[in-house]
Amino acid sequence: MVRRGAGRRAAAGRSRRDRRGRCLSHQLAVRLAVAAAALCLAAAGPGPSALAAGGADPYAFTDGARSVTGATSTTDALPLEPGRTYRSSLPGSGKLYYRLDLDATSTAYVSATAVPGAGTTVAATDGLRISVRDARGASCSSQAARFGPSRSPHPVAAWGAREISSGRPLCQGAGSYYVLVERVGAKASSSDTWPLELAVVSEPPLQRAGATSAPGSWNSASPQPVTGQAAERAGGAGFAAASTVGQGVWRTRIRPGQTFFYKVPVDWGQQLNAGVELGSSSGGSGYVNGALTLSLYNPVRGFVEEAYAGYSGRQTSAALAPVPPVAHANRHGFAAQVKGMRFAGHHYLVVHLAAQTADSFGEGPYGLVLRVRVDGTAQPGPDYAGRSEPGQLFEVTAHDRAAATPAGAADGSAALRALAVGGIGAGTVLLAVLGAWTVLARRRADAL
Template identity: 85%
Template sequence: MAGCGAGRQARAGRPRRDRRGRYLSYKLAERLGAAAAALCLAAAVPGPSAFAAGEPEPYAFTDGARSVTGAPSSTDAARLEPGHTYRSSLPGSGKLYYRLDLDATSTAYVSVTAVPGPGTTVAATDGLRISVQDARGTSCSSHAAHFGPSRSPHPIAAWGAREVSSGRSLCQGAGAYYVLVERVGAEGSSSDAWPLELAAVSEPPLKRTGATSAPESWNSASPEPVTGQAAERAGGAGFATASMVGQGVWRTRIRPGQTLFYQVPVDWGQQPSATVELGSSSGGSGYVSGALTLSLYNPVRGYVEEAYAGYTGRQTSATLAPLPPVAHANRHGFADQVEGMRFAGLHYLVVHLAAQTADSFGEGPYGLILRMRVDGTAQSGPDYAGRSEPGRLFEVTAHDRAGATPAGAAVGSAALRALAVGGIGAGTVLLAVLGVWTVLARRRAEAQ
């Protein structure tokens, strides 16, 4: 993939005969450079043959994530900085501590994703618990995530928070806070260590005090599923590589034991809803309980909602329960599906097909359809007194909306098909694009 860096170097050599010539050459380079970048990106994405052996793609950790070692005691806890992502490991027994050094005004979140290896034995009640505590041992929050009816090892994420609010008296001051990560579940489960991905985030306070209770009423009727022609969109292998989708019908394939990640832009005042359909099998018999899992996480990777479906070999589907419109005040709700819908941004849909599906119906891959709906008109967000870490986390950009359209999916799919049919490498494609750019740029410069 070394050739994909050549476009940046070639830009310095574009013709510079006069103002008009420079402008035209720049625009031409910009357009052709975008095409070259798309082809390089497409070449970097593994196609179906990359996992032809039937092994599910491993979890894709965030590139450049820092390594951090959890401590058995809060005294030795390593510091997590908001705006950064980390890699760690959770042993089969015991618990780990990490530290947050917080001010008295910002709300902090930590999401921890556990990634048990393929073949790991897990029960429905096995899972992960995240607690945030102050220096006195007072619990600020505690959330748990479980493998559920699938009883299949796959990435699960739980989150914790130190929330700053005028309605709270505990965990409000500046100082050191501790994130406790521990395994929960039944005795006799696998004692293998689980790789972890930790993401720390900060949310600024509001300039003016907002509502102190969640909205009491909202449209909780089940929306009609989206219909129409499905666009191809393969899922990512982790939160960091989640594929963008928006309202529409999306299609891909999934293998037993595989987990697919998607991200969907949801703005303030909007309601997301999603249904995932697993296609019928070509053979086999039996029943797999909780074979299909559909989970929703908010922009800080906080759990919101989950749905399951068993599988008999016939097509089946799982649908998220109705969710409230995104609102800052939802944080004051009691149910997960209400308090989780507390900010705008890129929400995550995670689809898992239980590994044991292969025992009854074969290794697949199986057809998968995602029906995504986003209702409501985008509204202005709350007036924050500062910026989030990482920045712009709680907003939806024009780039997000563009990437969530079926047209955006077509660009990547077309590039992949062209590379697959032609059997040419990204370096060859890039050289061809740059060659065309050079010829056209010279002609335009000479014409001036």
């Protein structure tokens, strides 16, 4: 009787272990199938929703960005919090207000990115303006961003700030400040509405007072372009989706109307230079003024400068004018190109090919080469008396540097897509990964 009871208990135990093993195997297989299916979808490339008119990809807004509605008066303005990104919309006419509730020690920055739809008619002087004002209406800062000679709809961004400085008599106290975003130019009264992305950043003060003037001299000579074998690196579709690149030569293909975003880690004391080249077309004739645009933005998405090049079907290029090495004291300079280079961190290179290029030379795609140079040795940063919001925004990490290489981790998803398309195939990848996880599930079940 005792032996028969023990046998029944052992059999029941084995049955429970078998059921648990089968359950775990099923759960692991289901999880793998979902993950592998997602991998294969990514490997298959963009779906129909990613192909807008004229070859332009939709703008990639920041994941998790909050929706906020701009007010028509300061009385009803909704608050924006430092460290957060928001989605809003900018009508063709009128002015929109948002509120900042600030302390008396931190500098606050707000960037506004307008995203006109593909096919929108814009003039060179059209764009948006952002300004920050105190509770009495005094202006703290103002900047406008325009489409320029490309006359092609694409994301454009401008920035405003409430800066803490002993040399500024206005906008220094704690309290409510107001962000004003408005359309400018001939089309400012048009009926179309532009999607809008707002990014809010705070910068802590220094532990000790620093320099009150920008560095007096720096190497402003145009450097020799970077040469060497080009590495493949497709551009992202927005600031949050920007592809990481570092010093080197990078290539991809671009269609008329597309805008590519890249980010370059630039540390304190380092100097960034960049240029872009557009390959020749296989046919067509004519000339497109301002067809190629290269824009530079700093880590808070603040506009620094841009360069243009026309296109006649032959290879053309555009290069940024030299900017100074990154230094905290650059904020005390007079030129926008100097004042914008005030932070370490990711600096953004944004490339746009005018939509009307297709009218003269076809839909492409066209070969695109980006040449990036980062000169100088990284130096210790300023002694901040606190942290930025979002955190670590003004730092360059070892991971950032690794991602900026041709074999960087930031391009891992692209490598997987290449694997799936280039020979093994998405189906084979799925089967291989499913098989591996099935073996793992069985081993775990046997161990129970």
